[in-house]
């Protein structure tokens with residue numbers, strides 16, 4: 001078990017990619033606290049975690065500093081320490097740049113970037129006292145490749161990549177590794193409700209692997225980055241995008257078997 005006796009917090013841990021990370025961490029022996037803001041899925045995850053004595057799900061709005069501070073105090077009080085933080089919570093929906101209102105812009109930045117600031121600062125205070133910790137920020141391939149209708153989201157996710165490097169510079173000498181994962185297009189309920197299947201399938205086909213990711217295909221990288229095996233990895237942004245950013249779409253007629 002790669003995470004035996006570790007305590008992890010996963011924001012956005014009751015749905016989509018975050019839920020798979022929570023389950024993957026539990027399978028490897030961690031006690032996990034899954035953070036959500038408002039969802040029946042939150043209660044389900046709370047039952048799932050408590051029934052196996054594997055942790056709990058907590059309703060915390062990462063846009064509210066007081067709620068974040070209270071959550072971190074509760075985790076330390078009940079579980080004693082925090083070894084891993086996965087910043088996975090985010091909101092996203094499409095809007096043309098010229099129609100994004102100042103309120104929409106501020107809301108996306110406030111959750112997707114400022115939320116990471118709040119949770120990370122509160123958790124890092126605990127990790128600094130311990131002299132150890134692993135922080136994993138979930139960004140997006142959209143921060144590395146231009147994409148239309150997502151300027152606010154893309155700006156926030158690009159900020160996470162820079163924040164990862166800045167925090168690695170400050171915190172790594174003190175025992176905290178900070179890394180980032182940039183997922184590609186992924187079959188989650190949220191994304192599939194937002195975009196038509198024809199478009200998603202077309203994007204999936206432009207990857208080297210030839211399909212969209214499943215939500216559980218980020219568990220491996222998050223296990224590595226959360227474990228002691230990542231002791232010399234910090235400041236990195238790791239693309240998990242099926243090769244989308246590395247290869248051209250297939251030529252007509254391909255792929256062809258020998």
Ligand SMILES: NC(=O)c1ccc[n+]([C@@H]2O[C@H](COP(=O)([O-])OP(=O)(O)OC[C@H]3O[C@@H](n4cnc5c(N)ncnc54)[C@H](O)[C@@H]3O)[C@@H](O)[C@H]2O)c1
Nearest residue numbers: 012015016017037061062088089090140183185186188190
């Ligand atoms: N699905 C994709 O194709 C894709 C691609 C690239 C990156 N990502 C990133 O991966 C992560 C997960 O994506 P997903 O599709 O699984 O998302 P999702 O919408 O299924 O889950 C998001 C989670 O964030 C939580 N959340 C939202 N606002 C919050 C707040 N204010 N406080 C606390 N929690 C809050 C929600 O409760 C939910 O559990 C996100 O960071 C997303 O930007 C997703």
